[in-house]
Amino acid sequence: MHLKLREPLRDLAECSLPAALEAMGERWSFLILRAAFNGLHHFEEFQSELGIARNILANRLARLVEHGILMREAMHDDRRKIEYRLTEKGAALLPTMVALRQWGERWETGVAATPVLVDERDRRPIRQVEVHAWDGRVLRKGDMVWSLPEDIAGDVDAAE
């Protein structure tokens, strides 16, 4: 084990986070993304719901499309109408978005936001998003270490 091992903090090119951050880290991009998760699809909807200037909205939508997070497509019934939908890559931001929302509820506002996210089948509130070990144990900051791939214990595939 490498006790002093850590992420290459300076080498931003190798790190995958800044790309994700550029995609959703900017205030308006984030709010558009959140609106997309809430089922908004059209320029006019985003514009009126978010109260965002048209030029900023157009710019941010274009960037989210460029990043492959939203896709832009003509509607079936009226080809002049354009829809923006989350791609698979965009939809995969769900755990991040939910984790951030729960953090805000707990630490910023101190109260559960309304409305509440529930699972559709049972209509019960979702769990807190947490980090889990391969066997399901909840992990805190001190429960994790960095490891080189060659130092990983056992059969990694079997841990899936």
Next chain:
Amino acid sequence: MHLKLREPLRDLAECSLPAALEAMGERWSFLILRAAFNGLHHFEEFQSELGIARNILANRLARLVEHGILMREAMHDDRRKIEYRLTEKGAALLPTMVALRQWGERWETGVAATPVLVDERDRRPIRQVEVHAWDGRVLRKGDMVWSLPEDIAGDVDAAE
């Protein structure tokens, strides 16, 4: 059930996300936070590891302290030395940070980053961060709906 229910998208004051976003959404703030999760504590460490200008670093550290994400304290053995440590609130950003890293690995770089995050006990890679229903089912975007607190099924406390 309110099928058309969704978050109040426009009312930013009521929403808990922008505060979280302001705290970590800015590029340098995020990199400092990531470095703090990697065990960096001192101004000089952040400065040399991140290659960040001293005035920007001082500004961002002050903001993270102001947001209650880092705390600033004098070291026991040398009171002139200052340490920056994650508060409980800051440490609670772990699931968000890990979810974002995993998203970047999967969708931006396409490969697992090195080093790998493992649990300290078993040295096995952590699981993907996901959203779970009260009973542990993994939930995707289409599996969740918004609900008013009074419409939530059953005994909420029993679901914990």
